[in-house]
Amino acid sequence: MGFTKKTPDSAFSNFLDDAKKAVIGRAVKAFIYVGEACLKEARLNGNYTDRTGNLRNSIGYAVLFNGEVMEESAFANTKGGQNGKKHLDSLKKNYQNGIVLIVSTGMSYAAYVEARNYNVLTSSELLANKLVPQIMKQLGFEMK
Template identity: 45%
Template sequence: MPKYGFKANFGKDDVHSSISQYALRIHRALEVIMQYIGEQCVSIAREKGTYNDITGNLRNSIGYVLVRNGDIICKNFEERVQSKIVSAANNSGILEGQALAEELATKYTKGYVLIVVAGMHYAHYVESLNKDVLDSAERYALQKVPTILKDLKKQIYKVAL
């Protein structure tokens, strides 16, 4: 007979399973949100870039990777600009962007990290000339991420209670 007249109709495994399922839902929601932010940042950076991209390489080198515990779980690097000067087979912008993002991803082995890059080696120089390569995307992320994560936290607490 139970000590206080109550008897649980569930076991430790049931509690563990429920918590694991809830944690998985939170991880999935966080991944979807971070992927959305990554896509938006790439779109903004490519569309609002205020530089003259003659070869298309700089704009094509813009992309992102989403990293979870050191593993890349999502990425976006695709050709968006074709140059009349450089052949369409030249994917150096995409390749440079991916290489840089993957190199940076190796430095983060715990938690979630969203890495947005302009992979061409001269991207920083172009930004130093007061041209917008990633500035608009960074401002967007700095504005949106805290708000979106705050909303997610509210939803988590609402469902948990």
């Protein structure tokens, strides 16, 4: 009594490809969620006086998968928004592998404001460092 294979060779390969796409899709959605949370945190809890609105408008995020933009925050049509978009675009070129979340501000004086003990992106970074491991663990990823 023998066994006869009835499943095409490609069926198992297709199953694995579909499973991989589903896992990557869940991870990308998680990173988008974290990006939105970081953006909200930075814009609502920045404890500096934004006289022109440029600094808050220049804050944004992007989620990339192997260099391809999966999601990106919208920027206001202001000087700050234009600078934020330009800076984020320049950062995206540096990340061509894996799933990446970039949260940035496009105004050159943001570091100066942070150095004066104000919160521009610090609380967003802390939030991302907390949320990413939690969410990835819930999705079944092993964090190192």
